Amino acid sequence: MAKLALKKNKPLIAPSGTKPFTSPIASAIVTVIAVLWTVPTLGLVVTSFRDKESILSSGWWTSFTNPSFTLENFRAVLLQGGGSLGSQGMIPFAVNSLAITIPAVVLSVGFGLMAAYALAWIPFRFSNQVFYGLFALQGVPLQLSLLPLLTFFATGVQLFGVQIIPSLGIVGTLAAVWFPHVMFGLPLVTYLLHNFVSALPRELLEAARVDGANHFEVFRRIVLPLSLPAIASISIFQFLWIWNDLLVALVFAGGTDDVAPLTLHLANLGGSLGSKWENVAPAALFSIVIPLTVFFSLQRYFVRGLLAGSVKS
């Protein structure tokens, strides 16, 4: 995941005026790059609508001069299935992706927001140390945690042959996939939300406390409603990150199609079907439709969230 350092939620003022590179050449360069960045995705979109013979015999760009498009590939991938596509096609994998992503996003943002409030507004002795400790955990690559965590899920904790914590018994279930996402996401989510929550006006929170509201009421009545923009942007961020993950899925959903998310199934398809583009292309397109929809419809919030985490003003 993008590891964001730095802070502060300041309004971004956009002064207009004269800037470097005011030239048509700059426009031309930007246009060329924008086209270059779009063409690969366009290739996938076009390919997924072409029939098998055309895909094998000519490049996708030739179908602009010689159009012959079909929906057959999507029918095969979504409604027919079979073989390495899976007996139920791609749709169950999309359900798995949702069943992994939704709990993971809600729990990581929920726990993260409460922790952010505690670190920002509840004074206690080791507040600073806990804050830095949590932040430092962001620097632990999740690679370090994969195998020990998998073992923990399977066998619990044994010390000198004594079972201290029993096996969680969740291996092979959806929980085994979303639970690690909650744990891995918490340090960054807490940190980003802390930036926002700690910048709320002190007078507002103190006025409520003077009126007799305790931490629970302050959180529910003031912090939660005021934090909605930050919650929205960080949730989108988490959604895309978890939906698009491969490594966690590979380790914790490994071996069973029953809980595999779209990315994992797609990576397997790319390997097993290799050049069967009439299947791989529509499957890949199907897997990126949901994140792209989320992205384009909520782009404004998403960008705001990125900026909250990273622009030092």
Place this chain on the structure above:
Amino acid sequence: MITWSSLFESSFPKILQILAVLAIFFGFYGIAFAAGARVQGKKQNVLALSLFLVPALILAMTGLGIPAIQTFIESFKNADSSKWVGFANYTRAVKDPDILLAFRNTMAWVIISPVVATGLGLALATMLNKMKREALAKSLIFMPMAISFVGGSLIWNLMYQYQEPNMNQTGLVGQIMKSLGIPLQHLLLWSPWNNLFLMVVYIWGFTGFGMVILSAAIKNIPQDIEEAAQLDGASGLRLFRTVTVPMVKTTIIVVLTTAMVGTLKLFDVIHTMTGGNFKTDVLSNRMFDEHFVYLNNGRGSSLAILIFLGVLPITYYNIRSIRAERKH
């Protein structure tokens, strides 16, 4: 043929699970908040801390803190963690030609792709800054960020498709090479250049992120500074070098280090496109293979620790700047 009823049958329990998780979470905290609102005095701090902070700390420690320590210990043990082997896993790592190759490739990744992606992002942000209709170009360049690296890898696989020179090309890059009269290559097998073709996927995915963040920073440059520089006769490249770059230096470092950490841990692209074959292996993919293909915990753990050591200076730098910030 798939029937809707069979789809419904397999999905229904999963949808129930989503709802159950949400119901438990919100139910528990709903009750906790209702009860907590009545507590007053000193006790409420303790209660609030244990309900707000402790769960997050337990989760983060169980998920990252403790496993990281375990991995550190395992890295000094043998394949099935039954015997201590001292530094053997590490000394082997610097002798094994395959792992050395993964090292070299990772180094190349960490140096080349962040610099290219950040440089491109900065150039785009600067050029877009004065344009009137920037939104569409920005969206298009930013879009790959929403696409998984698995999806991105397949998209670029399609671009890199190889056919014999006398055949119709089905990959766009091959077609362009053919039109320009460049000898055709199986791009993903063409060592060592294939590493660069894989980096393209990362750069394609990451440049938009750098561009969006840098363009916000550029818009934050106070206008009078630019005007003063212009009065002194600075323009174009010189204005860029003497005003824009120094003013957004901190943001450039953020984008650069984000990309460095990202490439150090990079796994998806290699796993999906080459599986680490054809001399494209990197540390993260090798670590996965040691653990789950060769079933050697000791070696896998030692590689994970090496990745951690690579990230460490960046974490240290970040914590230092956060401390300076929090003191204000």
